[in-house]
Amino acid sequence: MNSRARFFIGFLSVVLFILVWDFASRIGWIDADLFPPITRIFQRALELIFDAEFIARDLFGSMRRLFYAGVLVLPVALFLGIWAGAKPWVNATLSPFVNFTLPFPKVAIFPLMLAIFGIGDLGKIVLIGIGLFYPLFINVLHGTLRLSSGDFVDLTNIYQVRGWALWYHVYWRGLTGDILVGLKASLGYGFTLVIVSELSASNNGLGNFIWRSWDAFQILDMYAAVFWLCFLGWIVQSALDRALVYHFRLSPPRT
Amino acid sequence: MANSPAVVFKDVTLRYGQTTVLDRLNLSVETGEVFGILGCVGAGKTRLLRLMAGLEQPESGTIDFSPEIRGQPVSYIFQQDLLVPWLTVGENLRLCKRVKRENAGQISDWLICKQLGLDLIEGKMPYQLSGGMRKKVNFARGFINEDRLILMDEPFGALDPAQKRDIQQGFLLLTQKVEMTAVLVTHDIREALLVCDRIAFLSAKTKRLNEGVVNPFRGRFDVNELFGEPQYREIFQAALDFYDDERRLP
Numbered sequence: 001m002n003s004r005a006r007f008f009i010g011f012l013s014v015v016l017f018i019l020v021w022d023f024a025s026r027i028g029w030i031d032a033d034l035f036p037p038i039t040r041i042f043q044r045a046l047e048l049i050f051d052a053e054f055i056a057r058d059l060f061g062s063m064r065r066l067f068y069a070g071v072l073v074l075p076v077a078l079f080l081g082i083w084a085g086a087k088p089w090v091n092a093t094l095s096p097f098v099n100f101t102l103p104f105p106k107v108a109i110f111p112l113m114l115a116i117f118g119i120g121d122l123g124k125i126v127l128i129g130i131g132l133f134y135p136l137f138i139n140v141l142h143g144t145l146r147l148s149s150g151d152f153v154d155l156t157n158i159y160q161v162r163g164w165a166l167w168y169h170v171y172w173r174g175l176t177g178d179i180l181v182g183l184k185a186s187l188g189y190g191f192t193l194v195i196v197s198e199l200s201a202s203n204n205g206l207g208n209f210i211w212r213s214w215d216a217f218q219i220l221d222m223y224a225a226v227f228w229l230c231f232l233g234w235i236v237q238s239a240l241d242r243a244l245v246y247h248f249r250l251s252p253p254r255t
Numbered sequence: 256m257a258n259s260p261a262v263v264f265k266d267v268t269l270r271y272g273q274t275t276v277l278d279r280l281n282l283s284v285e286t287g288e289v290f291g292i293l294g295c296v297g298a299g300k301t302r303l304l305r306l307m308a309g310l311e312q313p314e315s316g317t318i319d320f321s322p323e324i325r326g327q328p329v330s331y332i333f334q335q336d337l338l339v340p341w342l343t344v345g346e347n348l349r350l351c352k353r354v355k356r357e358n359a360g361q362i363s364d365w366l367i368c369k370q371l372g373l374d375l376i377e378g379k380m381p382y383q384l385s386g387g388m389r390k391k392v393n394f395a396r397g398f399i400n401e402d403r404l405i406l407m408d409e410p411f412g413a414l415d416p417a418q419k420r421d422i423q424q425g426f427l428l429l430t431q432k433v434e435m436t437a438v439l440v441t442h443d444i445r446e447a448l449l450v451c452d453r454i455a456f457l458s459a460k461t462k463r464l465n466e467g468v469v470n471p472f473r474g475r476f477d478v479n480e481l482f483g484e485p486q487y488r489e490i491f492q493a494a495l496d497f498y499d500d501e502r503r504l505p
Contacts, residue, residue: 151337154310158331159351159400169350173341 036220045224054209059228061204062194065125069190073129077136077186078179082171084137085144098137106131106189107196114201124197131193135185143178147171176247184240191233261286261324261404261436262307267316269302276302278462279316282455286321289430289437290467291451293444293494295501298459300440301334304406307438324403324436328353332397334408336389338381344392345377352399370425371395387418394422398429405437411446419446420476426450427474444494448472448487456497468493 001009018038024030025037048054084091110127117123147170156166198207206225213221264282268275276299284290294300305311306318308331319325338347371391381389394410410426411419427450430437441447447454448470455467472487481487 151333151335152339154331154333155337155339155351157310158308158329160328160353161350165350169342169346170339174339176341
């Protein structure tokens, strides 16, 4: 199937879904209070995007938390992933902590974060940061382990590839795919944690907006906020997907 | 051919767990010669090269080098091309280039541009190259540093006859232009007779090298005439007999 046909089928399925939902809601096949016509949801979403309070307080509030958490944590995850992959003693030091803390749902420590950091932004940012850390760290760690073992080690040893050449041309450029995949997973989880952390102990953010809408039974607002959340996530994931496609076109995985 | 040994193995033993790969192996490669090692699959030829390169250490025995080589880096042409997939051909070559000597690089430039034509594909990614071109890049990488000791693990494998001849001719010219000692590992008797000054057989049974035979036919591509020469046929037959003998169970 070519890309045009794939796009057409995807487009058609979305249009069909919208039509069926809208029609079903309008003629009463589904409860219009809980599932309002989808065209009204789009209308409300458009209204919200021109609502300065929604943008400044909620949309930017959520994005700001995600941004701060990312800026604080992603470089650390990247650095530690490469360092642990390249140096076995660092990996041995970090592994017990990572393996022990990886499986638990990060949301479970939200109350603890509130207790430690208070109900301000810091606790939420730390929680989001913890969620962002693991996927990127693990992807980069395993990518670096792959590059640090076997054939490439012989090559770099024989030709004495060291310093900048080793770290930039072998590790950094070799890890681009792993970093992008890690970022994709990290940001996907990050969005979840942003919303969860704002559902309580918050007075702004998309999560808080959804919660306020629920309190006031503003179903349309809930859907509209979810729409913008999905839209933002889609933009970020699409950008990373494009970067991945571009990267693997340049350097397809070794076979 | 010079006289002093460039590499000397004395009673070198290499084991992997319970398996003995090399057993009290002795070897002497003269300075300036191209030394060929023939042997069956799994005889330990690559391990022997890795020992020379310092990529592995022997369990016992000593490996000594001439003063010109001792402590200096060596070049290694790997059996797999080992091109870094996310670097272009040019970047792959530059990544491994470490020459600092005066006038160094001229020979490699000549090899890369004129003999192998790699300057035309400098900006290409490895996945855009045919297997033969990848082999050429791998081969060129082994010579860009103009090291005194070059270790070659089946560098001419997986090439069509024309590509193989290009690289072999390049190699023969290089050995005239550059002061170097080379050790070639191969399965191909004809190839060994074409490029090597001396050939030895590594036995998978004894785990040792037999005494090498001096090859007076180096650099000769005229296959038909070569097979008309009794000494060529004799060496060729000896190599075939060695392979036959290796196949028989002990």
